[in-house]
Amino acid sequence: MVNLTIDGKQVTVPKTYTIYEAARDAGIEIPVLCYAKKLLPFGACRVCLVEVEQMKGRLIPSCTTPVTEGMVVTTTSEEIRKVRRTVLEFLLVNHVVECPVCDKGGECELQELTYDYEVVTNRFKGEKFHYETDEKNPFIERNMNRCVLCGRCVRVCDEIVAHGSYSFVERGFETKIATAFDRGLSCEFCGQCVSLCPVGALLPRPFKFKARPWQLKEVDTVCGYCGNGCTHTLGIKDNQVQTIRFNDKNGVNDGNLCIRGRFGYSYVNSDQRLTRPLVRKGGELVETSWDEALEAVANGLKDEKGAGILTGARLTNEELLLLKRLAQAAGVKNLDHSGGSHRVLTEGVASVLGNAASTGTFPQVETADVILSI
CATH class of the missing domain: 3.30.70.20 (Alpha-Beta Plaits)
Structure with missing residues (x-):
């Protein structure tokens, strides 16, 4: 650990920290444009310039300068503000x-x-x-x-x-x-x-031109395109998903998303989505209440002819696990989902490699000379 002083405040941080990271952890704000916590230090914008007592005569970029023992840092002064305005x-x-x-x-x-x-x-x-x-x-x-x-x-x-x-x-x-x-x-x-x-x-x-940021209500959820469980932050306006907001504070994905997770949200706003349960009456599906629908499900599970459960492909792993437990408790052996896009890939891999998943473990992948990625 390293001890230093920032704007008169005693701070103790890991020796791998930069001045900017030390100030951030101490609740001291330093402006930045080029810095991002998931990226390597770059020092391009020069907005984060600070003064270090041991390096008098020049201002230094806080986002690229590592902390040292006994360092005394000033993050704001009239001279620093003047330089930042010039930048x-x-x-x-x-x-x-x-x-x-x-x-x-x-x-x-x-x-x-x-x-x-x-x-x-x-x-x-x-x-x-x-x-x-x-x-x-x-x-x-x-x-x-x-x-x-x-x-x-x-x-x-x-x-x-x-x-x-x-x-x-x-x-x-x-x-x-x-x-x-x-x-x-x-x-x-x-x-x-x-x-x-x-x-x-x-x-x-x-x-584009859908809303201003302050008009959006942010709602955290989980992406349903695959089993990674990436966190989504939806930007909602007029009860519709307008965009996916960047959020690197929650979830396992650190804000990282694929093309499906980042842009594939329009289906949520489709007018063809079911908003109420349907039951079959007289050979046709008609809207009904949740109580009647759940009663129909319970009766179906008790049917001597047997029952099956077909899920959508956008459920999370946790939701699918709960559904599997429900099926086991009800004695239902027929459980499947509509993830056809993955089925084609897994069946093709299984027919060629004899396994529907990866044939190597993570340690083997890390030490492999050649990797075939599909």
Whole structure:
């Protein structure tokens, strides 16, 4: 452990911490744009500059500087605020200010910092970016005119997703984030880059112009597409799911989602979804009350002809386990689900490899020379 002082407050943290992490744990806020807790330190934006007594004469980035024993840190002063305002002015020189029509408005980190540091004018002049907006795919809109070059999208795609869809190209004032050969985005469309973008450069297209962040009610739930049990945070307005909100505070997935979990929520709003139970009367399914439906289920389970249970494919593992226990208690042996998309894969793997699941254990996978991934 390391002992240091931040803004006059004694702090003890692990020696692997940076100044920013130490301040965060102590409840001291330092502004950042390029930092994300799941990514390696980068130090691109220079908004997090602080003063260290042992390093007088210059300000240093808190997100990349490791703590040392006896370090004395000042996170805010008139000089530091002045430098941070200057950094924000530089970022706004080329940044296209489209806050009224940008879907990031209300949760844009650049917008919040500009307000907090009272950047109402700009001493520097420059030509605004005028890149073409990439709308060639149905999921992610790329508007590099709003980019602040924090590199979060590049790093999350490289460090977490391991796809490498983005990269910094050009140099100096011409630097921008681009795809290979500057073509339209073609990737897994997991939306990780959208979740981490601090501004409106990367936006979910299905959510465009649907609502402002403060109009959404956030509800935590579990994704039903597979058995991983990833946590979803739904953004709800007018009793409909408008989007999936980024949430790295709850669940086992640390905010990470696949394309299905990130963008495959429209079925929830379908007018064809059943909202009331149905029972068969006179050969037709008709709406009924829950009491009558449950009574029909109980009678069906007692039927001497036998019974079967067919579930939907979007139940969680826990819900399926409870249903299995119910079937066992009722003596029902016929239990299946409608997960046809997985059935094709598992049957194909079983016919080739003799096993419907992986043929190797995790330790074997870690030490394998070759891995066949399907």
